[in-house]
Amino acid sequence: MVPPARPTDESLGRFRRLIDRLPLMIASFDRDRRLTFANEPYARRLGVSPGELVGRCIDDVLGAEVVRRMEPHIERALAGEDVEFEMPLPRADIGAQQVRALHVPERDEHGSVIGWHAAFQASTSDRRIESDARSLAMLVENANDFIGWCDLDLRPGYVNRFGLTMLGTTLEEVRGLTIMDFFFPEDVPMIRDEFIPLVQRDGFAAVEVRFRHFRTGAPVWMHYSVVSMRGPDDEVIGFATISRDLTARRRVEELIRGAMLRAEESAERLRAALEA
Template sequence: MTTHRSKLDLVLGTITDGVLVVDSQGVVLYANQAAEKLLARSPIVGQSLAIPVNPDKNSYQDINLIRPNGLAWAEMRSAPLEWDGQPGYVIALRDITERKHIELERQKFVSLADNSMEFIGMCDMNLAPFYINEAGMRLVGLDSLEQGVRTPVQEFFFPEDQRFILDEFFPRVVREGHADVEIRFRHFKSGAEIWMLYNVFFIKDSTGEPAGFATVSRDISASKQVKAALREASQRKDEFLAMLAHELRNPLTPINNAAHILDRLKQEDPRLGWATEIIKRQVKHLTHLVDDLLDVSRIVQGKISLKKERLDLVEVIKAVLETARGFILAKQQHLDVRLPEQPILLEADSVRLSQVLLNLLDNASKYSLEKGRIEVNVQLLGAEVEIEVRDNGTGISAELLPTIFDLFQQGSRTLERSQGGLGIGLTLVKQLVEMHGGRVTASSPGAGLGSTFSVRLPTIIEAPPCPVSETPTPSPNAGMRVLVVDDDADVRKSTALLLELNGYEVKMADSGKQAITLIDTFHPDVVLLDIGMPGENGYQVAQCIRRLPNGSDLLLIAVSGYGQAEDLTRSQEAGFDHHLVKPLNLTTLCNLLEPKFANKLN
């Protein structure tokens, strides 16, 4: 018996399954080493185990094993057995703890996946799906998991996107372990597109070998629709602003021309000269406001461009001060200005510098009480010029000071100072100053103690003298013929009269058809052609002019209320030599005509 028991111990000691013999009360009569290890008890013979067995027949079941080191699972087989004359049972235990953990994790995953509203799926390395959750099937219109399993991954996408998925996207997932892309899923029933954020993960097995791919993808169709609507709204806004600017520029042109005509015709009465200067200055200000209107989107995107020229900063400041005196005097505020006597030469955009200074003065006036004091101090500091705008107004709190130049940032408003603006002025100031290679700072002793804004800009050593007037010196008997084409009678007549006062021979046309006829009889050297005309627009007329026998010799200048980059490109493509934006700057126009006049004389 001992020999048989020893042989039994030797045989059962070599297997990985646990083997037990228990009596009818569950007391262990025999256990091999695997059983002791599985149950984490040694020695175990003589101990009582609460293991359920079927007393009548062989049984098979999974059981929980409570061990000192935690819960485990075992696959149990049992059968009645007589051991040393005692009735009992032989029990075989196979450790399935790892498998159970895997099953539990899988159940958790399936439970989470089935309750998720996102598309969750898995496929093998050949892109053949083997799991899609309920939400995923509903989302793409699958009737069953079987239908999804029979459908290769690429079929979930539109034909034009499949090559990208196969040749670019999944190889990137393999290289990087994970990738995501916004792409359209195809609804299997309706064929409709469903925009998804497609997140794909590379799956490896326990040995590190490739096993397949998993995805957790989110429906972003609604956000795509919102973005598309926002893009459309933004486009409509840009179109509206461009149209609004065009409509505002059209009446500014004859007003501006009339002001220059008055300037030519003014007599001894100084009041006429004073009124003329007011008109010219305010037209210029309105023109700048219209330009700023079109800069709204550019400010947010940081796409403001500069048109630099050599200029005298002192003259720019003087012009801005004339504009600012209106709103400063309206509040009976005192303006103290200290400017250097000599010119200060900069390479800068006069319009944008005017915006900077006007915004700082406007800010100082708004946040100062009536009869407050505003100071403007300008001084040279080596290779830089410093412009200080100081006020004794509400000041800036310590909390606001670090963010004063942020977009839409404002101090608190009170009823007596309710007009605080939109909160973009100082942001624009900072952007424009930095684009000029300068810097701007703000300081304040505190709330109620006033504030100081300091702008520093680089200067240049020398420059040609700056023009002091927009109105060029007349050129009597210039002998140059100019044809003005515009359907707006005020624009047409005022432009023609202004050119005549400057010595040019001028004819007018109110349509493209009339312009073509006059070119044949008048033989102009220059054609000023409005773009927005009824019937044939300026682009179409320009193309017709260029096809005339002498059309290539004409200086063709587009005149328009539209001045966006795409408008300039379209003018160039239509055959125009130059594109001017209304209201016309007479100095700019005459500078364009001078080379043509010089060639004619030669």
């Protein structure tokens, strides 16, 4: 029988990076209750680095009171049982937070339990955040305004349903373009050389400009309002827009201008008739 291949340092590194990016707090403990592994989210929750946690006793990491409440679940995991439960867990920035937890026994090659793996996910606040995010996403997607964002290279990352319909295109198509493709060629220099630099300088700018319907080529007048998006370190990471379709207003303005022009022409003809 060919023995199984041992994982390489490269594969272990890739696995570690994957574990660190999961939206879960993951840690492993031996039978002596000492931490043998912690991913980045677990360590970040406690306000330390993973290296500072390895080798420390669980009482020292989480506190004696938390471990006392967790003890029945730990005992069940060490007895070979998968355990799911909810409880408050310390968090460095906001204090205790309710989490969903899963404890899974770790076994050696003989099947003996040598410790346990623990996974935690914030429950109460995350549910509220997820609910708020879903509500916000629904609001944005169904808004009667053009809403979208792009990166610093002006490549769109998102355009809502109204915006896609207004442009006569799809999100997949839009992601292969830049926002300059939204405008008529004669308007691109103004957007590129004047408007975008103004947003970069001031963090906000607005202008009335024509968007171009991708299928028909028809102009769509918009109040184009753009703000800078900033990352956690306050650096600009892209641009976002909530822009209003001015087509109806422009149509009314054209009707008013036409009516005024006709009225002036009628008045001029009347003056000419009276003077004749």
